Amino acid sequence: AQSVAQPEDQVNVAEGNPLTVKCTYSVSGNPYLFWYVQYPNRGLQFLLKYITGDNLVKGSYGFEAEFNKSQTSFHLKKPSALVSDSALYFCAVRSGTGGFKTIFGAGTRLFVKA
């Protein structure tokens, strides 16, 4: 069965510092991995995805994520956090063996302090 774990309910970081939001997954076959962001009073928005190829994926708003197969992780990173990055971040996984069912993590709330 597919599963996603976001071990941190909340991440606090100072503006200008690097940020990491962690995600680990379990899936049969090759994974398709996604990050989505939910800003206050706004809908979920796509950030980036890993399907195949380079393990480092670059996405919207300066975010990137690194796929690590041996550690079954797909951590979200940004070199320099902005206050406007404060939001709820969801990691999601889909099995590459077929089917469209996508499993989302519980979410990590990021607070960036000025």
Next chain:
Amino acid sequence: GAGVSQSPSNKVTEKGKDVELRCDPISGHTALYWYRQRLGQGLEFLIYFQGNSAPDKSGLPSDRFSAERTGESVSTLTIQRTQQEDSAVYLCASSLDMTGVETQYFGPGTRLLVL
């Protein structure tokens, strides 16, 4: 172009009543998904439709929940005999998806409160 729209935006109902939630996907998107997000929690997969294939209903929590989709257009999620535990935001998403790797575009959600 227009994004995914959902209606109503808010729904308050009494325990035991039936409710119907509507989702209008982005035109041309073949895949449509329903999720539930309880307060302070992540997204819970409910069901997806992909073209003319049989829908994956594996996430529906009980037989009180059902969903329909007409072709590649509107979808309705119906909850019969609502319970207080059904209170949540119900999110719909669509994608231009023949391979399972495309981005999902989410609607604003329907906030359901069962009294």
